[in-house]
Amino acid sequence: MKPPRSVLFGLIAVLAAVTAGCAPGAGGAAAGDKVTLLLNWYPYGEHAPFYYGKQQGVFAKYGIDLTIQPGQGSGRTVQATAAGQADFGWADTPALLSAVDQGMHVVSTGVYLQTTPASVQFFGDKGIRTPADLKGRTVASTAGDALSRTFPIWLKANGLSPDDVQLQNTDAAGKIAAVISGRTDALLGNATDQGPTVQEKAGRPVTAMRFADHGLNFFSDGLITATGNLTAKKDLVSRMAEATSQAWQQAAKDPDAAVAAMRGASAQLPSAAVLAQQFAATLTLLHTAATKDLPPGVDDESDWRATISVLATAGLIKVARAPSAYWDGGRP
Structure with a gap:
C-alpha cells in the first residue's frame, strides 16, 4: 500500500498558501485559482461536501475559487474533463476506466466512494x-x-x-x-x-x-482530471485533492449543515429529506477494509487491482492495465 498522500498534499498546500501570501486556516487567499468542477449528474446528496467545502472556505484555504457545475452522466463528465472543458470532474470509476480504454487522457486523483453503491x-x-x-x-x-x-x-x-x-x-x-x-x-x-x-x-x-x-465490490465515484494536469498543473492538482478530502471530512462531522449548504444549488435539487438520506447513505461507502483508517480519497492499490479485475470480467474494458494507468496515486 502506498503511504497516505494527504500528508504530502498538506505540505504542498501549506507552501502554496504561504507563497500566495496567505496562511492556511486564515480564511483563504484574497484571490484563488479559478477552478471548475463538473459533477457526474445534477446535484444530489452525494455532492454535499463540495457545496459545504465551498461555503465554509475549505477550498479557498487552499487557494481555490471553486465553481461547481452539474453533469449529465459520468461518461460525459469524463469526456469533458479529458478534453479540458473542466479542470476536474466527479465521476464513476467504471466510466474512467472505459475512457482510458478508448484512449482518453484522464486520470483519478482519488476515489471517495470506495464501496460501490450499486x-x-x-x-x-x-x-x-x-x-x-x-x-x-x-x-x-x-x-x-x-x-x-x-x-x-x-x-x-x-x-x-x-x-x-x-x-x-x-x-x-x-x-x-x-x-x-x-x-x-x-x-x-x-x-x-x-x-x-x-x-x-x-x-x-x-x-x-x-x-x-x-459478494461484489468495485470503486465508484471520485475526483478526476486530465492526465496532462499532473505535470502542467501539478500544484493545483495536489491542492484540489487535499481540499476535497478536507471538505469530505468536515461534511461528515456535520451532515445536516453539509446538506443545508446545497440549498439553491439546482432547480432539480431533491427535497431536504431526500438529500439527507442520500448523504447518509454515501457516508457508509467511503472506505474498504484496507483504507478504514485513512482520510477520504486515499486509495489502496490492492483495491484498484480488484476493481480493474471486476470491470475487465464484466467486459467494460478490453485491456486490464496496471493501477498507475488510471490513478495518480499509483505512480512511483
Whole structure:
C-alpha cells in the first residue's frame, strides 16, 4: 500500500498558501485559482461536501475559487474533463476506466466512494430478502452502463444466472417510474440516489440490496482530471485533492449543515429529506477494509487491482492495465 498522500498534499498546500501570501486556516487567499468542477449528474446528496467545502472556505484555504457545475452522466463528465472543458470532474470509476480504454487522457486523483453503491432497489413489501428472491423477477436497468454490465457477475456470485432475472431496459427516469407504477419489481441503481426519491414519491419504504453486501465490490465515484494536469498543473492538482478530502471530512462531522449548504444549488435539487438520506447513505461507502483508517480519497492499490479485475470480467474494458494507468496515486 502506498503511504497516505494527504500528508504530502498538506505540505504542498501549506507552501502554496504561504507563497500566495496567505496562511492556511486564515480564511483563504484574497484571490484563488479559478477552478471548475463538473459533477457526474445534477446535484444530489452525494455532492454535499463540495457545496459545504465551498461555503465554509475549505477550498479557498487552499487557494481555490471553486465553481461547481452539474453533469449529465459520468461518461460525459469524463469526456469533458479529458478534453479540458473542466479542470476536474466527479465521476464513476467504471466510466474512467472505459475512457482510458478508448484512449482518453484522464486520470483519478482519488476515489471517495470506495464501496460501490450499486444495488437492486425495491419496495420493502415485495418479499425480496436475499439475492435468491430475485429469481423470476423483472428489474429495470439501463443497457450498457456499469450496473447492467456487472449485474450478471453479481448474480453468479450469488448462485443465480442472468436468465433467472428479466431486465427491462429504460433510462434513469424510466427506472424510477417503472418501479413506482409496478411494471417492474425492482431497479438497478445506486443506493445513494434513487431509493430515497422513490420512497418519497410513492410514500412506501424502499430497500436497497447492495452488491457489496453480497459478494461484489468495485470503486465508484471520485475526483478526476486530465492526465496532462499532473505535470502542467501539478500544484493545483495536489491542492484540489487535499481540499476535497478536507471538505469530505468536515461534511461528515456535520451532515445536516453539509446538506443545508446545497440549498439553491439546482432547480432539480431533491427535497431536504431526500438529500439527507442520500448523504447518509454515501457516508457508509467511503472506505474498504484496507483504507478504514485513512482520510477520504486515499486509495489502496490492492483495491484498484480488484476493481480493474471486476470491470475487465464484466467486459467494460478490453485491456486490464496496471493501477498507475488510471490513478495518480499509483505512480512511483
